[in-house]
Amino acid sequence: MADLETTDLKRLALHDLHVSLGARMVPFAGYEMPVQYPMGVLKEHLHTRSAAGLFDVSHMGQVVLWPKAGMQSLMLGFEALMPVDVLGLQEGRQRYGLLTSATGGILDDLMFANRGDHLFVVVNAACKAEDIAHLKAHLSPVAEVMPIADRGLLALQGPDAEGALSRLLPGIETMRFMDVATRDWTGAELWISRSGYTGEDGFEISVPNAHLRRFADTLLAEPGVAPIGLGARDSLRLEAGLCLYGHDIDTTTSPIEAGLAWAIQKSRRTCGARSGGFPGAERILTELADGPDRCRVGLRPEGRAPMRDGTVLYNGDTEIGIITSGGFGPSVEAPIAMGYVPAALSASGTRLEGEVRGKRLPVTVCDLPFRPSTYKR
Template sequence: MSELNRTPLYNLHLELGGKMVPFAGFEMPVQYPLGVKKEHIHTREHAGLFDVSHMGQVKLTGANAAAELEKLVPVDIIDLPVGKQRYALFTNDDGGIMDDLMVTNAGDYLYVVVNAACKAQDIAHMQANLGEGVELEVLDDRALVALQGPEAAQALSRICPAVNEMVFMDSRQVTIDGVECFVSRSGYTGEDGYEISIPAAEAERLCRLFIAQPEVECIGLGARDSLRLESGLCLYGHDLDQTTTPIEGSLIWAISKCRRADGERAGGFPGADKIFDQIANKNYSRKRIGLIAQGKAPIREGAELQNADGVKIGEVTSGSFGPTVGVPIAMGYVATEYAVLETEVYALVRGKQLPMTVAKTPFIEQRYFRG
């Protein structure tokens, strides 16, 4: 643990009884004394505060920043409105997903948040491929927290009324108790909420202010994982990787219409031809699906998926008990002929076939605030 990085909130986690574990090169709280299940339920019913400072925060400046970044993603960056955020994917030459990320047009610059485990790779990828005149700054001096849940707006607006004016995927610079912060109304739980970038020196003070609100509890990585799984959201390195295309990953919605084969800015990103072929000709053999267990045993990542004859047809990539839905749930990949709602498949667990049903994701109703 001594070789791991620590976020600006490390001492606060210890003070609050956080159980620290290694994650993506950092010491991070997997849970607090409340426990994973209660933290999950508290976030669904009230508001939870998550430390996500291990994520990479990057600032891109220059007149051509949007056009240059658009060459690396199948997403419309050029016409992204000021103050709006968009989900994007870095693809490789084979159409595989190198990482998923969030991009915001902050007006004078692009603000990019990448996954912790891919941070060094993504920064190197941008540095190598963004053209001249684009300056990349890694924001190492900032913390990042997420305040999530149906009472998140109530809690945060008590301190900063301006956040009430925001809707899902809005981003803006706001002052919270005298501190300039960059806030987006977004998150990774399926609930309403905010992600807040804070100068590292002020992070602990502001977070103490957040958790002093009666709605808010600190939430660890354990509940963060079950919350995102219930909401059908992918975890990079598990549900997505460099061998998986956006089409196989059921992320066609993440390819902007103007970047598709018949769009006005078609292609121009790595792997475009393969991705367009998959869209046009359904030229792929597997698909990401949701699964609900018919029994009570949780089905974990790595479990083999079989058909009734015991033939392997896929694999589970994320699996857990869903505290909100009350049943074990999973995501995984199956051969395309089995990727049909209500199809019965079987997870192989300790030599036994456990029946599961292919189900629609998200498993819960997403409650983003759209105004």
């Protein structure tokens, strides 16, 4: 229980709200972030699954890519940085993307939206400075790269999210998963997407800082909506089988090893209309064709002891892999984890061992996600 080191940490625009709600603030990615409220991580997690949770994710990087010479050249330019179909993304839609390195590792994962006359990108907090430099270095001929500093980002997640948000914004319920829209709310221009990172249906809403407190207060006054901290955000995304950058994916893991081949549309694959042409294409397309040497898998420890990030995995006496995210899944009511194992040991049902406090304990490879998502497709 180390003392909180607050020097040099940035404060969220909603800092005072979090403190007034009784949040415990911790350093995360250079920000003072609410890790939990008095409800506690376990109940916050379950509340999000049964009602609605409001998350302040304003630490994440919001970036507008404004075209200098038309959307097509911007989209093709952005496509040259990711193994993802950008050009084919329709106006009003959002997609998951990955910035890759020349060696086929992952620089960051992100969401990008086609907002008609520009692209809107949301990147991880810990990567945002590097991402913005990377985007500027490669996109300056085709785009103005504009970090957005005057907006916060809120995620409203869970089965009651649609009802709560539609009482503020009638008609919002017609949005489908990964749709984006701009809506006025009492003078505030909201940039809304129907998405999130919990496995639940829900919305992410970019709000001008000047209106952020009023908007958050209004949502929190809706029945079923409770503030939820980073702790529950982590257990929710783990149950949903979603990667946390810096843990499950990083510059050493390829998208194929990470099980993110679904994010690579046909047009960018071998024989696709715009095949290759992204950093690391050689490794990534080879692994896509031949299979990777190792894969990210779901893992179920057999006892009650959680296996955390860094737990070494064994097959017999041989060290074969490592856990990259792990903890207790409140909805599955059991310890759960994700990690990397050799492809030959990645089939569901494969029994391995993880070393916890010097003891080898049984763990079984399983399918992801641990809990099916409830997106409104």
